[in-house]
Amino acid sequence: MTLEAVLAALHLVAILTFVVFLSSQAALCRMEWMNAAVVERLARLDVIYGVAGALMIASGVARVLWGIKGASWYLSQPLFHIKITIILVMVLLSFWPSLVFRRWRYALRSTGALPAAQEVAKVRRLVMIQSHVLPVVAVIAVFWARGW
Numbered sequence: 001m002t003l004e005a006v007l008a009a010l011h012l013v014a015i016l017t018f019v020v021f022l023s024s025q026a027a028l029c030r031m032e033w034m035n036a037a038v039v040e041r042l043a044r045l046d047v048i049y050g051v052a053g054a055l056m057i058a059s060g061v062a063r064v065l066w067g068i069k070g071a072s073w074y075l076s077q078p079l080f081h082i083k084i085t086i087i088l089v090m091v092l093l094s095f096w097p098s099l100v101f102r103r104w105r106y107a108l109r110s111t112g113a114l115p116a117a118q119e120v121a122k123v124r125r126l127v128m129i130q131s132h133v134l135p136v137v138a139v140i141a142v143f144w145a146r147g148w
Contacts, residue, residue: 004068011063014056019134021049025097026131029124031117036108039115043105046098053091079144086137090130097123 024045028038064074074080100115100123107113115123 007063007067011059014052014059017052018056021045021052022131026127029127031120034114039104039108043101046101079140083137083140093126093130097126
């Protein structure tokens with residue numbers, strides 16, 4: 001029982017950390033606020049966001065493998081598969097902003113250049129898509145927890 005509680009707590013903390021840093025990226029990634037400090041901060045936030053995402057996935061896998069319900073229960077649940085599919089889509093969507101944030105930081109450090117408005121808008125759109133898809137995962141989890 002203790003292992004289940006620890007795994008659930010780790011998963012929840014990772015999810016909340018993931019949400020905080022995704023929200024921070026969404027808030028800062030806008031042209032009207034873009035300056036050197038924001039470029040540096042976006043790159044730093046992205047690292048923390050990536051680590052939180054990895055911990056979220058790892059703790060979820062740990063719950064499937066070592067949790068009380070077991071892998072056979074999780075794998076037999078249709079909402080589990082929908083939830084995992086959405087998370088994988090979010091992971092794929094996050095690669096481009098991560099690469100771009102690093103490229104912006106490199107350009108800033110080497111030439112002092114800030115990103116172009118069109119590029120900021122494109123990256124912001126991807127971050128916003130992720131931040132709007134994430135609550136869908138929470139809704140699925142709520143329905144799943146109540147026996148759907």
